[in-house]
Amino acid sequence: MTMSRRGVLVAGAGAAGAGLLAGCGSNTGRGGGDAHGTQLSQWYHQYGEAGTEQAVERYAGAYRKARVRVQWRPGNYDQQTAAALLTDSGPDVFEVNGPTLDQIQGGQVVDLTELVKDVEDDFNPAVLAPKTYDGRVWGIPQVVDMQMLYYRKSLLRDAGVEPPDTLDALVDAAGKLTSSKVKGLFLGNDGGAGVLGGTPLYAAGLRLVTEDGKVGFDDPAAARTLGKLHRLYADKSLLLGAPADWSDPSAFTQGLTAMQWSGLWALPQIRKELGDDFGVLPFPGDGGDGRPCVPVGAYGAAVSGRSRHKEAAKEFVRWLWVQRTDYQEDFALSYGFHIPARISLARKAAQLRSGAAADAVRYTTDHGYAQPLLWTPAAQTAYQDALSRIISGGASPEGELRAVVRKAGAELDRVKSTKKVKKAS
Amino acid sequence: MRRRRALWFWVFVGPFALGLALFTYVPLLWSVGLSFFDAHNTVTPTHFVGLDNYTAMLQDDAFVGSLRTFLVFTAFIVPVTYLLSLSLALMVNRLRRARAFFRSVFFLPAACSYVVAALVWKMSVFNGVRFGLANTVLGWIGQGPVAWLAGTDPPWYWLVIVTVRLWLQAGFYMVLFLAGLQRIDPVLYEAAAVDGARPGWTVLRHITLPQLRATSVGVVLLLVVNAFQAFDEFYNLLSDARGYPPYARPPLVYLYYTALGQGQNLGLGSAGAVILALVIAVVTVGQARWLRLGRTDADG
Numbered sequence: 001m002t003m004s005r006r007g008v009l010v011a012g013a014g015a016a017g018a019g020l021l022a023g024c025g026s027n028t029g030r031g032g033g034d035a036h037g038t039q040l041s042q043w044y045h046q047y048g049e050a051g052t053e054q055a056v057e058r059y060a061g062a063y064r065k066a067r068v069r070v071q072w073r074p075g076n077y078d079q080q081t082a083a084a085l086l087t088d089s090g091p092d093v094f095e096v097n098g099p100t101l102d103q104i105q106g107g108q109v110v111d112l113t114e115l116v117k118d119v120e121d122d123f124n125p126a127v128l129a130p131k132t133y134d135g136r137v138w139g140i141p142q143v144v145d146m147q148m149l150y151y152r153k154s155l156l157r158d159a160g161v162e163p164p165d166t167l168d169a170l171v172d173a174a175g176k177l178t179s180s181k182v183k184g185l186f187l188g189n190d191g192g193a194g195v196l197g198g199t200p201l202y203a204a205g206l207r208l209v210t211e212d213g214k215v216g217f218d219d220p221a222a223a224r225t226l227g228k229l230h231r232l233y234a235d236k237s238l239l240l241g242a243p244a245d246w247s248d249p250s251a252f253t254q255g256l257t258a259m260q261w262s263g264l265w266a267l268p269q270i271r272k273e274l275g276d277d278f279g280v281l282p283f284p285g286d287g288g289d290g291r292p293c294v295p296v297g298a299y300g301a302a303v304s305g306r307s308r309h310k311e312a313a314k315e316f317v318r319w320l321w322v323q324r325t326d327y328q329e330d331f332a333l334s335y336g337f338h339i340p341a342r343i344s345l346a347r348k349a350a351q352l353r354s355g356a357a358a359d360a361v362r363y364t365t366d367h368g369y370a371q372p373l374l375w376t377p378a379a380q381t382a383y384q385d386a387l388s389r390i391i392s393g394g395a396s397p398e399g400e401l402r403a404v405v406r407k408a409g410a411e412l413d414r415v416k417s418t419k420k421v422k423k424a425s
Numbered sequence: 426m427r428r429r430r431a432l433w434f435w436v437f438v439g440p441f442a443l444g445l446a447l448f449t450y451v452p453l454l455w456s457v458g459l460s461f462f463d464a465h466n467t468v469t470p471t472h473f474v475g476l477d478n479y480t481a482m483l484q485d486d487a488f489v490g491s492l493r494t495f496l497v498f499t500a501f502i503v504p505v506t507y508l509l510s511l512s513l514a515l516m517v518n519r520l521r522r523a524r525a526f527f528r529s530v531f532f533l534p535a536a537c538s539y540v541v542a543a544l545v546w547k548m549s550v551f552n553g554v555r556f557g558l559a560n561t562v563l564g565w566i567g568q569g570p571v572a573w574l575a576g577t578d579p580p581w582y583w584l585v586i587v588t589v590r591l592w593l594q595a596g597f598y599m600v601l602f603l604a605g606l607q608r609i610d611p612v613l614y615e616a617a618a619v620d621g622a623r624p625g626w627t628v629l630r631h632i633t634l635p636q637l638r639a640t641s642v643g644v645v646l647l648l649v650v651n652a653f654q655a656f657d658e659f660y661n662l663l664s665d666a667r668g669y670p671p672y673a674r675p676p677l678v679y680l681y682y683t684a685l686g687q688g689q690n691l692g693l694g695s696a697g698a699v700i701l702a703l704v705i706a707v708v709t710v711g712q713a714r715w716l717r718l719g720r721t722d723a724d725g
Contacts, residue, residue: 181555
């Protein structure tokens with residue numbers, strides 16, 4: 001058989017077209033029902049700690065009532081899920097650093113209140129509260145994460161500096177610890193605007209949003225405290241431009257800085273490399289009403305409002321994140337280093353009973369604050385921009401905060417007026 | 426016969442037209458539609474808000490500020506890239522030996538990914554600690570380390586951004602200029618020499634540049650559009666897990682956070698995208714008219 005050149009091209013184009021169309025059926029991991037029963041897709045963000053992926057595969061494999069396919073998603077997870085929830089090809093069950101109020105109000109996540117109703121008191125209230133809206137629970141906290149200040153005992157001793165217990169003492173300590181080779185403090189490569197967030201406001205005795213849903217930092221104390229952060233920058237006490245950012249303890253363990261703000265997850269690595277030569281502190285309080293504080297947060301398990309198997313997905317979440325406390329304990333403590341979200345498990349954990357880990361647990365209980373649900377991403381962006389301009393640009397804290405209070409107030413009005421939660425269809 | 430031709434036309438053009446419609450025009454029109462709705466966390470909104478999103482975007486200091494910054498950035502980066510790539514092309518074009526080698530050497534960075542180049546610049550060349558490449562050089566002359574990307578006074582981050590952009594782009598535009606230079610008839614230079622024109626500036630001004638008009642117009646248009654659409658190297662140089670600092674923030678990066686980040690305000694993001702598209706369209710059309718696009722080199 002002979003074929004003209006045009007014929008070959010047409011055949012080729014046809015084959016390519018068929019291939020393209022076949023490619024359109026993306027592999028979301030979500031299956032329909034089949035002979036083996038319901039198929040569920042579960043998404044996790046990529047944990048850095050070895051063994052976590054195998055562990056969650058194992059938990060999913062042990063579930064008998066449905067086939068659960070785990071997707072381990074590297075990259076910008078929050079944005080991936082946000083986009084996937086707009087389509088029918090997203091996950092059934094997913095972990096989320098939220099859900100955000102807009103996601104709840106938009107009906108993108110399913111009400112999970114009934115799953116926790118018998119054990120609600122056993123969840124750490126600091127992390128359950130931001131997952132609760134309108135008296136309903138929209139995500140089941142998996143583990144508690146927190147951030148704190150790590151300091152190198154030997155460097156402080158050599159410089160004759162006590163571990164700082166006020167913000168003024170922290171500013172002074174950072175200055176004294178700074179030399180030509182070592183900086184005093186590392187708050188992230190942007191000078192702290194990103195990671196600190198509302199922490200300095202809580203340290204000043206204020207809050208992001210008040211109990212009755214108003215802006216919580218329309219107060220001269222806020223400007224006073226934020227102004228002190230600029231002093232750290234102006235004194236050149238801050239480490240800036242380190243190869244690894246605040247979430248990685250490398251700058252601290254490599255001796256580039258004497259103190260670093262980082263997460264609880266960094267503790268095992270720091271202990272491995274520095275032994276006992278380090279201590280941990282909360283962010284120190286500032287001013288008369290000030291108090292020390294540490295930010296806490298939790299990835300939570302949520303069910304997508306667009307899942308075709310909502311009941312099956314809820315059942316799976318109940319099984320894994322409510323009933324299987326053995327898996328919850330394993331997930332929190334065997335790979336990375338997190339505090340179990342269940343109070344009963346946290347009390348049992350031997351790893352959390354001594355040294356810096358015990359301090360971290362105590363800070364979480366005594367000084368932990370979680371970002372309120374009403375604090376929207378738009379308000380956060382406005383605040384973070386202002387904080388950046390105050391810290392590294394030397395902008396007037398009063399002027400910057402005035403603009404943020406206006407913007408955050410408008411956002412609070414918006415979300416409070418969108419009271420209704422859309423029924424997830 | 427005519428029907429057959431029409432059939433073949435659609436066989437060949439159809440799939441591409443379909444792809445273009447499906448993946449470019451439908452999203453574009455959808456986005457314009459979204460811009461008139463309150464579209465938080467949804468692409469099928471129901472709450473019509475008219476021009477509210479446009480008003481909000483135009484009153485948003487961060488967005489207007491980013492547009493302003495990028496007008497200034499464009500006014501700076503376009504002539505600098507133009508001059509650098511033209512100079513490289515003129516130099517390479519004069520080489521008698523190893524021309525292909527140098528052409529490749531200067532062009533190679535264009536093959537490098539923006540993301541990779543940005544990360545090399547950020548983590549190795551311009552990191553803020555004492556062992557970064559730039560800071561090591563400063564150390565030799567007794568200067569302390571500079572936080573290239575973290576400080577705003579002075580705004581050293583522009584140095585990082587501009588150098589990575591020049592390194593990535595100059596080679597590509599150099600090749601365009603080389604192609605233009607090689608199309609110039611050597612007879613013109615001979616005639617100019619006979620008429621007594623001195624080689625150098627006079628010849629460049631009266632022969633080379635007018636003959637390169639079409640290439641220049643194309644290069645400038647591409648550079649302007651590229652400057653407004655800046656995203657990759659900015660995002661990879663300056664963003665972190667917590668967001669993007671309020672300086673050197675391109676409009677696209679801001680819209681990315683508004684619409685696609687945690688913000689998920691697709692209506693507001695779409696309104697911003699339409700405004701940005703209009704700005705690019707107005708600048709491009711204005712520029713094309715000013716530069717008399719469409720005239721050939723010979724018309725010059």
